[in-house]
Amino acid sequence: MGKGRVAKMNIKFIASLTYSYGITAIARGPSYLIAELALPLSLLFMVGILSQGSLVVYAIIGGFIALIASNSLSSAGDAAFWRIQLRMQDLFVTTKITRIDYMMALTLSYFFGSLPGIALYFVIGMAYHIFTLMSLLVLVCLMALVTIATSSIAFIVAGMVKHVRNIWGIASILSIAMTLLPPTFYPYTSLPNYALYVLSISPVTPAAILAQSAFGLIKPLNYALIYEMAALLLLETIVFFALAKHFTVWREK
Numbered sequence: 429m430g431k432g433r434v435a436k437m438n439i440k441f442i443a444s445l446t447y448s449y450g451i452t453a454i455a456r457g458p459s460y461l462i463a464e465l466a467l468p469l470s471l472l473f474m475v476g477i478l479s480q481g482s483l484v485v486y487a488i489i490g491g492f493i494a495l496i497a498s499n500s501l502s503s504a505g506d507a508a509f510w511r512i513q514l515r516m517q518d519l520f521v522t523t524k525i526t527r528i529d530y531m532m533a534l535t536l537s538y539f540f541g542s543l544p545g546i547a548l549y550f551v552i553g554m555a556y557h558i559f560t561l562m563s564l565l566v567l568v569c570l571m572a573l574v575t576i577a578t579s580s581i582a583f584i585v586a587g588m589v590k591h592v593r594n595i596w597g598i599a600s601i602l603s604i605a606m607t608l609l610p611p612t613f614y615p616y617t618s619l620p621n622y623a624l625y626v627l628s629i630s631p632v633t634p635a636a637i638l639a640q641s642a643f644g645l646i647k648p649l650n651y652a653l654i655y656e657m658a659a660l661l662l663l664e665t666i667v668f669f670a671l672a673k674h675f676t677v678w679r680e681k
Contacts, residue, residue, distance in 0.1 A: 436526070437529055438526070438529040441529050441533060442532050445533035445534070445537060446536040449533075449534075449537040450537030450538065450539070450540035451541075461544055464499065464541070464542070464544075465545050465548065468491045468495045469548075471494075471608075472484070472487045472552075475613050475614075483613065483614055484556070485643070486613060486614055486640065487613045488549060488558060489553075489636075489640065490611075490613045490636055491549045492549050492567060493574055493607075493612055493635050493636055494608075494632065495542055496542055496571050496575050496578070497574050497578045497630075497631070497632045498603045499539075499541060499542045499545075500539070500578035500581075501578050501582050501602045501603045501607075502538070503534055503535070503538045503579060503583075504582035504585045504598065505586075505596050505599050507534060507582060507583055507587075507676075508592055508595040509595070511586060511587070512591070517530070517676075517677060527673060527676045528673070530676065531579070531672060535579040538579065546571075563644075567639060567643075570635045570638055573665050574631055576665050577631035577665040577668050578631060579672075580671065581602070581631075581672070582602075582672075584672050584675045585599070585602065586675075587672075587675030588675060606630035606631075606632055607630075609627055610630050610633035611633065615640065616636060617646055621653065624637065628660055634661040637653065637654070638654065638658060641654050
């Protein structure tokens, strides 16, 4: 994205929608916050019990990624509802708001809605002393890429569905398939390489592999696989974003 494109982004709109739909929603809907935290914390508890604590660190690190991805994928519901029922995009196209502004605003809204869960996982991670400065920086970068990639998938799905009644089930299935099947809560070495490549259709898979490697959970490191997964995650982020822009119907001139 060039400087000219950045300059044209409607920062005021993005900030306003992010604040009203993401940040203040946390205060308005505490039940939503509890529901958001229920699944990842339940999985963390189950992994800890079933593995007798041996996989807790994997579950903590994977929890960051799974939480971000799950919330981003669930944005498909709102994106479809706004498009089909509220016809918000028809309203936006009559203004200077572009599809990029709209996509960024909804993506950031769901990201900020994830912050309480991220904070909770951070506290748990601190208790287990798992962070170093470098691993934390890598995790932040991975979460940023996963946010963009999975939000883009949500926009693709939302742009393809014809009826709102279908989107909620699709979003739930996507969230489960793309966050639980990948090695987010268990070592990626538990799977053969061919399975990792198959599961890499979800950006969560390369992100989880890179996170486990960055935190030193897997030794010795398979550098060839790490380089491949880093390239794949970047490529998926770019491709999914481009497809999301295409499927986000807009009548720009």
